[in-house]
Amino acid sequence: MIDYNILETIENHRSVRYFKPEPLPTEDVDTMMRLAQRASSGGMAQVYSVIRITDPALRERISRRIGQPVVRRAAEYFIFCMDIHRMRRLLAHRGAKLGMGPLIALIYGIIDCCLSSSSMALAAEAMGYGICYVGAVQRALEDLVVELELPEGVLPLLSLCVGVPDEDAPLRPRLPTDIVFHENVYREPTEADLERCYEAMASATFFGGWFEYLDNFFTAGKEFAGRDGLWTTALARQGLSLDEEAKP
């Protein structure tokens, strides 16, 4: 028996950036948090922590610092962090030492953050709420370490806004399925395929084509160009320098 409702929820997923100033019932927030935890986790390790930001002043500071007003407007705001610190303490509690290097800790931390946030996002959407991922927490890794009092081994990765939608957010296009999915071997896109990508994504923005949008983030000197440095510094600060061996 196919549950068409959940398929529709997944299909209709969109980012909502304007919310009504209505709080969410505690019961719904509890459900979202519980369902976030039901996601798969590599090695059942659950190497992530989620900081729920309920303090309005803190919310305001984060919103300004990362340049994302949506953080202020949402009823609920959750910051998903990789957390190898708790695993280190759990092992130490039984007299053992963590043997993971920083790179694999980062990779598994990201996986756990993403899978749990995805379950939370879909649960929220199923309950009729709007959601918006905010990856821009990565702009302020070091400030957030201080604000959220994160110990070594813990770093913010992405964040999720949830609230009652106050806009009819558009469904965004996606790349052609035959370009994202390959069969048995990677199929190199032709120039015609690349053109089809731009055509498929043409309605992605209001202010221009998809290229103009990508150009804001992915080309030399733009948004993502400086992120490697921010990450490298923040990882080192949190005892996860990629140049070092695993710390006990």
Next chain:
Amino acid sequence: MIDYNILETIENHRSVRYFKPEPLPTEDVDTMMRLAQRASSGGMAQVYSVIRITDPALRERISRRIGQPVVRRAAEYFIFCMDIHRMRRLLAHRGAKLGMGPLIALIYGIIDCCLSSSSMALAAEAMGYGICYVGAVQRALEDLVVELELPEGVLPLLSLCVGVPDEDAPLRPRLPTDIVFHENVYREPTEADLERCYEAMASATFFGGWFEYLDNFFTAGKEFAGRDGLWTTALARQGLSLDEEAKP
């Protein structure tokens, strides 16, 4: 109006490792692939590719190589790869150069792989299928680069088995919610909290407690101890060396 069915699907998520030898209808596979693409993607960039493994001989080789028989037993098997190669080509198609460093490419690639695989997994579960994530593809990064003919900028991250369940897979426990979720600041777990973690996870395995399970993966000299080296080598091979600046 709350859709309780989707909440139930998320809540009942479990890993299935035994499948009936029944193929999936093409329509269902198409739906899964389409819904995988509906997931959020940072900067709408969709820097991931999915390789659907339909060749039985290739499936057999991968299954043996990574030591995961479930890969052979599932009706469908998808390998999710970070893919900065297509983004590089898309930008070049419009005369621009990619300006992302390898670390941020890895991070955004992982995020896209996880969010899309999560949408696919929940869609499959909503259709009544069983799913199992297989992260062990990371044991064979370089072999998979060759087998799947992955160009520079593309690396496998995780994989997903889907099929008709042939077992009544158990619902696994999770850590206490108050330990994973924090409010405004990180709350350091007490020794009593750590003990509660082990108690909550006690039913996670059949062969012993949670510690014995973790000890197989996370302590010195075990499964994850060698993964940093595998990743570092594979990243360098794929033009994503973490020591270098972003390649144009």
